[in-house]
Amino acid sequence: MRVTGAPEAPLRAALRALRTELGVPEGFPPDVLEEAGHAPRLPSDDATDIPLFTIDPPGSMDLDQAMHLSRRRGGYRVRYAIADVAAFVAPGGPLDAEAHRRVTTLYFPDERVPLHPAALSEDAASLLPDRIRPAVLWTIDLDAEGRTTATDVHRALVRSRARLDYKHAQKQIGEGRAEESLALLKDIGQARERLEAERGGISLDVPEQEIVDEDGTYELVYRAPLPAESWNAQLSLLTGMAAAELMLSHGTGILRTLPTAPDGAVGRLRRTAKALRIRWPHHVSYAELIRSLDPHWPHHAAFLQECTTLLRGAGYTVFRDGVRPETTIHSAVAAPYAHCTAPLRRLADRYASELCLAAAADRPPPEWVLAALDDLPEVMAEGTRRAGTVERECVDIVEAALLKDRVGDLFEACVVDVRDDEPTVGTVQLESPAVFARIAGGTTELPLGERLRVRLTQADPGTAKVEFAPA
Incomplete structure (x- = not known):
């Protein structure tokens, strides 16, 4: 662009x-x-x-x-x-x-x-x-x-x-x-x-x-x-x-290498899948589950976004x-x-x-x-x-830059991530424009995978990153 x-x-x-x-x-x-x-x-x-x-x-x-x-x-x-x-x-x-x-x-x-x-x-x-x-x-x-x-x-x-x-x-x-x-x-x-x-x-x-x-x-x-x-x-x-x-x-x-994800990371994904009401039988592998998902469905898109955490840690290995x-x-x-x-x-x-x-x-x-x-x-x-x-x-x-003139406006969003240690803080995905941003300031636990009406609280290019709060 x-x-x-x-x-x-x-x-x-x-x-x-x-x-x-x-x-x-x-x-x-x-x-x-x-x-x-x-x-x-x-x-x-x-x-x-x-x-x-x-x-x-x-x-x-x-x-x-x-x-x-x-x-x-x-x-x-x-x-x-x-x-x-x-x-x-x-x-x-x-x-x-x-x-x-x-x-x-x-x-x-x-x-x-x-x-x-x-x-x-x-x-x-x-x-x-x-x-x-x-x-x-x-x-x-x-x-x-x-x-x-x-x-x-x-x-x-x-x-x-x-x-x-x-x-x-x-x-x-x-x-x-x-x-x-x-x-x-x-x-x-x-x-x-x-x-x-x-x-x-x-x-x-x-x-x-x-x-x-x-x-x-x-x-x-x-x-x-x-x-x-x-x-x-x-x-x-x-x-x-x-x-x-x-x-x-x-x-x-x-080589370009990536270690196998630790059990704790996969276990967290299983909890996320449960919260998003995605059925993940124990006999179904992680790879099989991924191939069964449709990113056009909000719950599936939210889970796929979470799955990117397992790809962190890639590096180069010399021999x-x-x-x-x-x-x-x-x-x-x-x-x-x-x-x-x-x-x-x-x-x-x-x-x-x-x-x-x-x-x-x-x-x-x-x-x-x-x-x-x-x-x-x-x-x-x-x-x-x-x-x-x-x-x-x-x-x-x-x-x-897109949202700097819309502080205070309401948007439809989906909660795609919730912090384990602070469940009132997480990430939302807006339907339009295509924005992923932090959400904070609420008093109740964020509903992972659910639609949520949110209010834009800050947006200023170079000064303040986009942030929302529950409406």
């Missing part, structure tokens, strides 16, 4: 203040910009004959992944090209040092703070259509049920043929007008969803808050992901799982020299998993790609990768925390 209006407007001033508070870089140093303009190191393998395509939100320019899907005897073949950022970045150089300082791309309502300069992330390294680009090209063969039977990864020159967005891709698939490679996104995506259910993996379908810009004004709405987004996410998960297995087999790597780490599983994926598909926007992915390329070629990883490997978990943890803070604070600021 692009916020329009004068720079001195309260919303834009609050966003600038947030960037200052978080120490967000304002621009790139000259030596970084100079290196970003250098010609890349090009691979010898030419795979430009593969008719790849990309699927991203409308207007995206930093295109990390392109794909081609095809049938093969007994199953499918997935070609997944990842932007080869390492072809542009000299280890230990200015661009590398700046990427370690930034860690991830940060998204604000009024601007994007990229991991790499736009000359690289939105041009020279981006898998834009009809441009020849260096890439890390994965070939993953699947059987008829979507299980991996063979994996290969190597560097290659590629050329994407089309840039699609989710809405139009979904429309083409739904109307039966999609070419086979795009049509297979549904078949393979659904097959992988079935395997996810089989292994006990979880994809939370939580209604998202989306900031949209309509003719110079902005608003918050709830948006349910399109099926095409879920199918596309399954291909990213497939590649991340293949990367994890490849690194584990070679003995050196970096080397054949010593298998104690934790290899990402509990939500229910398998070993690695971040490797977004190197234009996330630092760790460049390292994971190099480790996978070395493993596939049965050679030692580059020295520059090994030298930085042990520090990566801490670097990524700090960058991930900052990105999470940006996301939360930006939504808080936009909510306050």
